[in-house]
Amino acid sequence: MTEPAKIWGVGVGPGDPELLTLKAHRIITNADVIAYPAPSEGDSLARSIVADYLSGAQKEIVIRISMDPARFPPRDVYDQAVEEIGRHTASGQSVAILCEGDPFFYGSFMYMFEKLAQLGPVEVIPGVSSMMASAAALQTPLASRNDVICVIPATLETDDIQTRLDAADMAVFIKVGRHLAKIKAVLQKAGLLEFAHYIERATMMEEQRSPLSEIRSDTAPYFSMILVHRRGKAL
Amino acid sequence: MTEPAKIWGVGVGPGDPELLTLKAHRIITNADVIAYPAPSEGDSLARSIVADYLSGAQKEIVIRISMDPARFPPRDVYDQAVEEIGRHTASGQSVAILCEGDPFFYGSFMYMFEKLAQLGPVEVIPGVSSMMASAAALQTPLASRNDVICVIPATLETDDIQTRLDAADMAVFIKVGRHLAKIKAVLQKAGLLEFAHYIERATMMEEQRSPLSEIRSDTAPYFSMILVHRRGKAL
Numbered sequence: 257m258t259e260p261a262k263i264w265g266v267g268v269g270p271g272d273p274e275l276l277t278l279k280a281h282r283i284i285t286n287a288d289v290i291a292y293p294a295p296s297e298g299d300s301l302a303r304s305i306v307a308d309y310l311s312g313a314q315k316e317i318v319i320r321i322s323m324d325p326a327r328f329p330p331r332d333v334y335d336q337a338v339e340e341i342g343r344h345t346a347s348g349q350s351v352a353i354l355c356e357g358d359p360f361f362y363g364s365f366m367y368m369f370e371k372l373a374q375l376g377p378v379e380v381i382p383g384v385s386s387m388m389a390s391a392a393a394l395q396t397p398l399a400s401r402n403d404v405i406c407v408i409p410a411t412l413e414t415d416d417i418q419t420r421l422d423a424a425d426m427a428v429f430i431k432v433g434r435h436l437a438k439i440k441a442v443l444q445k446a447g448l449l450e451f452a453h454y455i456e457r458a459t460m461m462e463e464q465r466s467p468l469s470e471i472r473s474d475t476a477p478y479f480s481m482i483l484v485h486r487r488g489k490a491l
Numbered sequence: 492m493t494e495p496a497k498i499w500g501v502g503v504g505p506g507d508p509e510l511l512t513l514k515a516h517r518i519i520t521n522a523d524v525i526a527y528p529a530p531s532e533g534d535s536l537a538r539s540i541v542a543d544y545l546s547g548a549q550k551e552i553v554i555r556i557s558m559d560p561a562r563f564p565p566r567d568v569y570d571q572a573v574e575e576i577g578r579h580t581a582s583g584q585s586v587a588i589l590c591e592g593d594p595f596f597y598g599s600f601m602y603m604f605e606k607l608a609q610l611g612p613v614e615v616i617p618g619v620s621s622m623m624a625s626a627a628a629l630q631t632p633l634a635s636r637n638d639v640i641c642v643i644p645a646t647l648e649t650d651d652i653q654t655r656l657d658a659a660d661m662a663v664f665i666k667v668g669r670h671l672a673k674i675k676a677v678l679q680k681a682g683l684l685e686f687a688h689y690i691e692r693a694t695m696m697e698e699q700r701s702p703l704s705e706i707r708s709d710t711a712p713y714f715s716m717i718l719v720h721r722r723g724k725a726l
Contacts (some may be wrong), residue, residue, distance in 0.1 A: 267623070269512070277619060278516060279509035358623040366632035366726050373630075380627035382694075384512060384617045388502070388593040392615035395608075397601035404655050405642040412637055420639050423658030459617075491601050 261345040263372055264352045265359040267383015268305045271460035275384045276306065283381060285309055287352035289344050291317035291337065293364055302354035315349070317341065321364065329367045338371045345375055358385040362409075362430065387428050389458040390481045394465055396453055397490040398483075399426045410435035410482075417442050426490065429482040437474040439482055451488045456480035496580045498607055499587045500594040502618015503540045506695035510619045511541065518616060520544055522587035524579045526552035526572065528599055537589035550584070552576065556599065564602045573606045580610055593620040597644075597665065622663050624693040625716045629700055631688055632725040633718075634661045645670035645717075652677050661725060664717040672709040674717055686723045691715035 264283050269275035276284075284290060284306055294300035300318065319337045322330055341351050353372075359365040359380050372378045387407065391398045399405045406424035408417060410432045421427050421442065429439050443449045452468035457479050468482055499518050504510035511519075519525060519541055529535035535553065554572045557565055576586050588607075594600040594615050607613045622642065626633045634640050641659035643652060645667045656662050656677065664674050678684045687703035692714050703717055 267619075270617075272514070274514035274517070275512050275617065277504070277510050277512055279507070281513060282509070358619075358627075360626040360632040360725075361623060362634055362636075362638075363632075366635060369630075369632065370726070378630075380630060382505075382510065382619045382623040382627040384502075384593075384619055385623055388596060388617040388620055391595040392593075392617040395604075395613075395615060397595040397598075397604065399597055399642070400601060401597075402644045402646055403597075404644070404647075405640075406658065407634070407640040409637045409639070412639075420658050423641065423655050490595075491605070 261348050261376055262350045263341065263345060263376060263378045264350075264381055265355055265365045265369065265372075265378060266352050266381045267358040268302055268354050268356060269384040270357055270386045270389035270458050271305060273305055273308055275389065275459060276309075277381065277383065280381050280383065281309060284352050284354070285311070286350075287314065288349035289315040289317060289341075289351040290354060291319060291341060291351055292354040293319045293321050296320055296322050300354075302356050305356070306354060315344070317351075329364065331367070334367045335371065338368050338375070341372065342375045355383065358383040361385045361387070386430075386458055386479070386481065390455045390483060393458045393463060394453045394455055394483060396483055396485070398428070400490045403490060410439050414438060414442060418446070421446060424486065426483070426485045431478065432476045432480040432482055433478050434475045436471070436476045436480075440468060440471075443468070443484060448484050448486065451486075452482055452484040454480065454482055496583055496611055497585045498576065498580060498611060498613045499585075499616055500590055500600045500604065500613060501587050501616045502593040503537055503589050503591060504619040505592055505621045505624035505693050506540060508540055508543055510624065510694060511544075512616065512618065515616050515618065516544060519587050519589070520546070521585075522549065523584035524550040524552060524576075524586040525589060526554060526576060526586055527589040528554045528556050531555055531557050535589075537591050540591070541589060550579070552586075564599065566602070569602045570606065573603050573610070576607065577610045590618065593618040596620045596622070621665075621693055621714070621716065625663075625690045625718060628693045628698060629688045629690055629718060631718055631720070633663070635725045638725060645674050649673060649677060653681070656681060659721065661718070661720045666713065667711045667715040667717055668713045669710045671706070671711045671715075675703065675706075678703070678719060683719050683721065686721075687717055687719040689715065689717055
């Protein structure tokens with residue numbers, strides 16, 4: 257126990273266990289307790305990313321979160337997790353909360369952050385985000401010089417997406433999932449479809465990537481992104 | 492020499508040497524040659540971030556880049572560096588090119604990338620970007636749910652900045668430097684000044700942060716950012 261009662265929100269990166277930072281690795285392997293989100297049933301992606309680094313001697317808190325959008329965010333689940341974490345920190349045990357990618361880039365960690373901060377100091381350890389990992393895997397620079405990057409959730413309405421796209425030099429669509437056909441239609445109309453890159457599960461074993469125009473399906477996995485630069489490429 | 496003749500563009504993160512990824516650490520310590528940008532005179536920030544990990548036995552290529560905007564990007568300097576790197580890879584020596592933050596997030600690495608790719612396979616290792624590091628240091632989540640994040644270079648004209656700001660839920664201003672007064676004026680006009688956070692040199696020893704409204708100076712260091720969420724905070 258190096259720093260008793262401390263809480264960390266730790267970015268574990270986009271999927272490749274080697275894309276953990278040295279700091280995240282140190283904290284996760286030294287914390288008394290690790291906590292992580294998981295679906296209602298099945299394994300936690302965040303835990304699977306760091307699995308090889310765990311000794312098995314740590315206490316683990318599984319935060320089970322329903323993926324049903326109608327029930328998101330499930331505040332009762334987060335509140336209960338904060339309470340459980342609080343019991344550990346009160347007894348002098350440090351807790352590292354694992355976050356996929358970066359904790360503050362659309363991460364569900366933020367739903368616990370304010371209440372955790374009432375328990376004591378919370379340090380946030382930034383991580384490699386899926387956006388940077390996708391650009392690297394696609395060998396596509398995001399932006400040069402005066403370019404504006406817009407990160408646009410594909411969950412927005414078509415009109416809203418068009419407005420935001422107009423303001424972007426590089427548009428990064430996240431949460432593509434069942435909104436794939438909508439994004440393709442918007443990009444087609446804007447004359448940008450030919451420039452768009454599709455990628456799913458960047459840096460994971462199952463990574464897939466291709467020009468968006470070659471994707472025939474109308475839906476995609478949750479961990480998919482579309483990157484498109486107004487000039488075709490940043491450089 | 493584990494992978495002869497290979498070239499990597501390696502993100503070394505925002506400044507804290509512990510925010511290097513495990514993969515970046517492995518590649519940088521194993522490469523035959525390391526190359527890095529540096530100003531016309533003085534030390535390289537990218538090299539200083541990894542200095543403690545270097546054995547001193549590696550060949551080093553310093554890419555000296557004038558910070559004069561009128562001479563940027565200096566294509567002759569980049570071409571010369573690519574040529575020198577090519578001489579090493581041709582003789583079987585692997586080369587790791589160090590990039591501050593993430594290589595493809597406004598990094599000057601992109602100016603060499605296409606020509607490097609003609610020499611052989613180039614792998615890009617994503618890094619923790621200053622954007623995520625700044626949000627973590629400010630304890631400010633970037634975006635939740637359907638929020639759009641816009642990364643806006645402060646170098647743009649006032650009208651252009653206003654248009655892009657209108658399209659953002661979270662605006663991240665980069666390259667603030669001598670454009671600080673302009674950004675303050677735009678945010679004041681938009682009624683967002685009170686929500687804006689200022690940070691310079693995130694995760695470095697010299698990190699400074701404060702509400703933007705308390706900054707009296709009209710200029711800032713190059714490595715400074717302003718983060719502002721339209722609702723005051725993402726959550």
